[in-house]
Structures are given as C-alpha cells and as structure tokens.
Amino acid sequence: MKDLTFSPTQSKVQQSFRRGLASYHETASQQADIAERLCTLLRPIAPPTLLKVFEFGMGTGHLTLPLTRSFNIAALTVNDLVPECAAYAPESSHFVPGPIEAVELPSSLDLICSASTVQWIDDLPGTIARLTDALTEGGLLALSGFGTAQFHELRALGSTAAAPSYVDAEGWRAILPSNMTVKHLSQARKVNWFPTALALLKHLRGTGVNGAASQSWSASDLKRFEKDYWQRFGTPRGLPLTYDPVWIIAQKSQ
Template identity: 35%
Template sequence: MNIDKQLVRQRFGRNLATYHEQAVVQRDIADTLASALLAACPAPRIRRAMEIGIGTGFLSRHLLAAYPAAEWHINDITPETFRWIDELSHNGPIHYHPGDAETIPYPEHLDLIASASAVQWFDDIPSFLAKAHAALAPGGILAVSTFGPENFVEIRRILDRGLEYPTLDTLRQWAIQANYSILHAHDWTRRLTLSSPLDVLRHIKKTGVNGTRAETWNRHTLADFHTSYRTSYADPEGNVPLSYHPIVLILQK
C-alpha cells in the first residue's frame, strides 16, 4: 500500500509527548536493537553514522552514548523530534536531515546506519536496503528494527486494513538480494493487555501509529469495533490484547 507520509508526519508531530510516555514497546525494541548492534559493532569502528527516524530518541540515547565521538547524521520526517537529540550529551558533530528517508539523499561512506521502528512506514523496503547499502562504507553496518505480520493483528482482522508487514524470512531474502551479510536476525511477539477496545484505540492514537489513513469514527463505528473486539479477544475479566511483532536485523555490507 502507498502510505500517506504527510498524515504520518502530522500524527507523530501531534503526539510526540504522549509517544514518549506511552510507546513502551518501541522503547524496549530500541533497547534490544542497541544491544544487538553493540554486540556486533564495537565503538572504534564507528566514525561516521546516520540514524533514520529518530522519534523521541529511544535508540539515539544508546547510539550517542556508545559512539560519542562519531559524526552523526540525524533524520526524521517530523522535524519537531530533533529537540530530543539536543537534550542528549554528545561530543561529535550532529547534522540534521529532515524529511522522508525514502527520498532524501544520504551522506556517503557511513560506518553505520541505524533505525528503530521506522521502516514499516516505507513504501519500498527493498529499495531502502539498496539505498542504505550504497551509502555505507565497505564493512559498514545497517541496524534496523521493524514489525512482522502479527503486528496489530487484532485490529487488522476486525477492520480489514492496516500496514502490510513482511515476514522475517522475506526481510532476510531482501537483505541477501541487496548484498548484505546477515550478522543477526530475530523476531518475537509481545502482547499488551488493555482494559477495553477503546483503550486500544487510545493507545495507538497516543503513540501516533495510526497514520495509515484518515479514519472517521462515529458512535456506530466505535460501537461495532468495540463489540467485535470484545467478542473476538476479551478474556473473562473483559481485558483485551494488542499484539506487537518486532523484528531486529543487523546487516553488514
């Protein structure tokens, strides 16, 4: 599907503060991605690096602490995010690149490109992998987290729409086709437990991840969603799940 990038930018921009508080899964994913990256890539190798889709700095705080002397290039489609970087300590220079990471030019000869929970918004992940490969120096690292097919599966089954998520095997195939070596690749699922289907909608709104289309809710559509979600997924206490399906990849040129 073609994603409305302007809608994504607007919704993340409006919800940055609540995202930072509510996006507990994305924070944990950034922690996991950083751990996998640091195991694969020691600090002395990273002199010039780029982070794509910084959000509120969940991954950035790890990167700037691990590679403090590197020259950093920072990107996000929502420029308001850059203020979170200004609050983090760093020694090396930082260059800001606002805009859609699928279309903006990348710096050359990068030792590292990293991105947490952003590339699922891209229209063409294989083209992104090729673009990143061209920007990396020989031996450079691409460290990425995204999401798999079980992500938000409850919502997508009820509404019959949402992002199209590749499997881990598909991502591996795309990486090999783009001439990467795979240093690390794994996925897992995590289910949040929320009090009601309406809390599910509040959660995704507060984390800004409802940017695929402009949704118009009314009393009837909300009631139908609430009934379908509870009928399909509620436990005996009335709580309902929301599934996340993170994927982490560490690739080398």
Template identity: 30%
Template sequence: MPDREHRIDKQQARMAFSRAAERYDQVAVLQREIGQRMLERLDVVRLQPQVILDIGAGTGVATAALAQRYRKSRVLALDFALPMLLQARKRGSWLRKPRCICGDLEQLPLADQSVDLIYSNAAIQWSNDLDGTFAEFRRVLRPGGLLMFTTFGPDTLSELRAAWAAVDNGSHVSTFMDMHDVGDALLRAGLADPVMDVDRLTLTYEKVTGLMKDLKILGAHNVNSDRQRGLTGKGRLQAMQNAYETFRRASDGLLPASYEVVYGHAWAPEAGRRSNAPSVALESIGYDRQHAGGER
C-alpha cells in the same frame, strides 16, 4: 513493497508524527523496549563507527544512547517529521546536541559511503519501496558498515485487525511485511550476511479505546492510502469494540494487543566482495523467542 492499495500516505504519516511529537514519549513503551533490545545486540559487535545514522530517530531516545555508547562517534538523527527532531534536540546534552536531518529514509540526503552504522528502530514499515530503501542504506554505508533495524511483522495488532474485519471490509489497521520478505529485500539490495529473527510481545489494556488512543498519540494509526476517510460511525466503532471483547483474557481480565517484532541486521560488502548468501531466519533453527511484556 506495499501494493498500490496499501501504500503509505507519506503526507498523512508525516503530519501524524508531527502532531505526536510532544506526547510521543508518554506512550512509546514498546518502541523504547525493542530499541533497547537492539542496542544490547551491539554488545557483541566489533565495530568502532566514526559516523552513526539513526534513521527514524523520533524524539532521539536511541540517538542519545548511541552517543553515550560511542563517545568518539559522530551521531546523526534523521526523521521525516521536523517536530520529532526538535524533541531530539531538547534531549541532547548542552555539550553534545545531536546533528539532526529532516529527510525521508527512501531518499537519504547523505553522500555515498559516508556512514559506518545505520540504526533504525521501527521505521522501515513507513517505506513504500523497501528495495529502494535498502539500496539507499547500502549506498550510504561504507564497505564493512553495519545495518541494524527493527520493524513489525504481519501478526502485529492481529486482534484489532480481526475485530475490524468482523465489522466491515475496510482498511483500518496498517499492513506489515513478512520477515522473510524483508530478508529477501536485503539480499536484492546487495547487503551481505543478513540475519532475521522475531520477538512476540503483548501490551494489555482495560479497554480497546486505550489502545486506539495510544496509537493516535504515537502517530502510528492507519495511514494507508486505501484507509476509510472521514469519521467512523458510532455504531461501527461500538461493533468493533464488541468484537474485540472476544479476546479478553480470563487470567487477568485485560485485552491483549499483540506485536510481531522483527529484528534484522546485514553488512555492506567489503570492497570487491559480492553478496549472494541466503538470508538466515533464526526461527528456522529453533530461535523463535516468545515474549509477553510491557503490560499496563
């Protein structure tokens, strides 16, 4: 879990995502791509869920896709930003509006063993207590239920982090947990047969200000509790932009923004079964996939 210096300011995060709701879909290229890849992984899963919970549902893109895939299932959309859920309601058909829950993934307002499938795309990095969050996920999953999620690893936005580090020692970029630490947290929560793997994707920009604008519209800019308060001076901002220029690619003249995308899944143990198997990282057996996509 984050240390005291790098805890998420939940109030600021909620406000950021609330402000982002109306324009979020305009720039959520990466989030849609990794969400679609996670949905495709369900093709090989034998599961007929009665109740599905989309945690960190945002504007409901995946919620709608899950409802389309599992037509007989009850699909719930949970997000801690109410304006996001209002957008999700607009996306639903008049026949099947999603059931929306405004709540925090660290304290799910759901009964024990009430969900068959938890789908969570790019949300758990907003948790300050990953052990507690996964324990909540296990609590609401029925025995044999499935958790599928994505999050971001520590190499995410490495160029932006390095550019700011050349300017000062402040916290300007959100911090992310290592894939293996996330896998260990699944085990501590008692979830069974965890599997972790990673994709590396790259978005490109003509200027670093384009990246910063997208992060702001997404609501995904730095909301660590130790972030610098107030406006960043023009001098330091220009110095950061100059430092970022060292990453400009000769091949196409664009600036890269790298993302380490972590995928994970695990099962709620069947009744009477204890989970003590080690987590498996597919990269450790030669499955570290490299991707470059979503360029614009």
C-alpha cells in the same frame, strides 16, 4: 537530492506522528524496548568507535539515546519525517528532515540504523539498496521492523491502518542486497493489554502508529468496535494488541 514531495501515505503518517509527538516518548513503551534491544544486539557486533553514523526515523530518541551511550560516535546525522523531532536530536548531531526515501544520505557510513520505522516504507527493497550503497565496506545496517502478525487483531476487525511493509524475519534475506551478510536476525511477539477499546485506541493515537488510518470515529462506531473486539479477542485479562518486532543487523562485504 530526490523530490521531497510527500506521498499521501507519508503525509498521513507525518500528521499522525506530529499529533502524538508530545505523548510518544512515554506512551510508546514497546517501541522503547524494541530500540533498546536493537542497541543491545548491536554492541557485540559494532566496534566501540564509529566515525560516521546515520539514524533515520529517530522520533523522540528511543534509539538515539542508548546508541550515543553505547558507542563513541564522531559524526552523527539523524533524520525524521517530522521536522519537530529536531528538538530531540543530540546537540552534537546534524538533523535532516524528510522521508528517508528522498533525503540526501551522507557517504561512507559506518552504521545506518533505525528502530520501528522501516514498516512505513513502500518500496522497501529499493530503499534498503539505496541505504546500503551509502555504507562503507564493512559498514553495518541495524534495523527493527515488524512482522506480519503486527496488530493482526485490528486487521481482523477491518482496519485499513496497517503499515505497507510488515516483513517476517526470514523475509529480510530476500530484501537485503547480495553484498550484505546477516549478522543477526530475530523476531519475538509481544502483547499489550487494555481494559477497554477506548483505552486501546488512545494508545494508538498517543504513539502515532495508526498513521495510515483515515477513519473518523462516531459513538456508534466505537460501541460496535468495542463489541466486536471483545467477541473476537476478549479475555479475562482484557483486550490484546499484538506487536511483532523483528531485528536485523547486516554487514556490507569488505
């Protein structure tokens, strides 16, 4: 097992998701839809019975639930950076806490999967290579991440809370090891609308997706942020916040 000491970014992300854990499952509707689509895409590619499955970044189970409904899984190991997520793990599963970059992986896995987590990984190529080494021949890697348009409105307004690894769909071909064959690759932007900047910020806090943020908000900060957001991006529909999900399914060469 690697050193489980958390990096400063991992510590911030863990604190943010722990704070939003109670509200995450209901608030994170985009993440729920993204996870459901990943499972839908996986069904015609993966066999109906899987002997060994590993899911990292399980959160409150947005992917875990459709996954266990869709496949017969003999042995399921689930992981999350936040230890409290163990409460959401299926009773028959084994929960492993800690950063995916460092936790010990099961061997000879038929499927490694994760929804809306890979964007938080600093060394994405290195971690993906490590994950694929744990796959059996013919094993599948099924992931969703986010492209470079993710939260572009916030970045335009000076936010430093972006995750470190936003990758567009085609960029994944360079990240995947040479022994992985792409079975599915797609990207589709989605927009959430908010009546006020405060409602938008509450959404971010409730889902924990501003995990790398370090800013404290005063009343004047909020007023300035609201004014700038409306001037740059405001519409009759409200304030937009762009999600840019990417889905990747790849198979290890047999």
